[in-house]
């Protein structure tokens with residue numbers, strides 16, 4: 001995904017705690033989401049993702065701490081804060097016996113501000129439902145229902161879209177369509193998205209950043225966008241007897257190589273990699289294998305959690 005322009009904070013969660021059924025489910029979490037970000041929310045089962053989302057969307061109240069949406073405190077400026085948020089939490093609320101269009105009309109009536117026909121049509125186009133919008137929702141697939149729910153959530157032009165497991169239960173084609181829809185609406189509207197999912201690959205392909213929660217605490221945050229001007233970590237493999245020469249030559253090229261077992265680790269700009277490998281070859285040190293040393297999201301997830309649960 002291309003790097004969106006990022007700006008002011010849209011969501012600020014500050015030292016939030018929540019007890020449920022006598023248990024401290026959310027210990028103390030703080031994080032911020034900026035304009036233009038698509039933030040994934042991962043964590044093992046039962047670690048507080050839904051509870052966090054329910055607090056952000058105003059369904060339950062934190063015991064302490066502060067949640068600001070576009071600067072409005074959900075405790076003291078609830079309506080103002082909620083006017084900036086669109087959300088799908090748990091099952092989307094749709095009337096099966098009405099058409100997609102009629103469902104949107106219902107949502108527009110209760111949106112709290114006037115929604116034009118043009119705005120409704122723009123939202124329908126964003127979720128790729130133009131050709132089916134006149135049909136009754138009971139004939140929709142699960143993926144279509146989810147997309148209609150996203151169109152509803154977008155009607156009032158929110159700054160933050162919160163999606164709790166939007167691909168749950170979808171088949172592979174539905175997952176791909178959902179991913180494309182979310183990507184496109186971020187690109188076209190600039191809305192910030194906070195999305196929980198069990199699918200690491202979905203988060204990896206869709207999000208600009210991921211937050212990992214475990215035991216009611218944010219354990220890690222990782223940027224998933226590699227800026228073009230950022231260096232990459234690379235492992236080089238040569239013959240064992242040539243490792244010392246390789247290290248010397250790489251230092252002469254201005255790099256800072258490290259030896260780790262049978263691999264030589266370097267950091268460099270991606271476009272400099274072919275030239276570096278070629279330089280080594282020309283100087284008598286052929287490289288037999290090159291591997292990226294970047295951690296996959298799965299490795300990062302496992303190293304950030306105790307590894308007991310699945311996300």
Ligand SMILES: Nc1ncnc2c1ncn2[C@@H]1O[C@H](COP(=O)(O)OP(=O)(O)OP(=O)(O)O)[C@@H](O)[C@H]1O
Nearest residue numbers: 020021025043044045046047048049050051052311
């Ligand atoms: N109303 C409640 N009363 C008591 N405990 C609750 C309540 N709701 C949730 N919990 C507990 O709080 C913990 C966090 O639940 P939550 O639903 O936020 O987890 P989650 O990360 O969304 O899990 P999953 O990935 O399985 O959906 C769990 O241990 C759950 O059993």
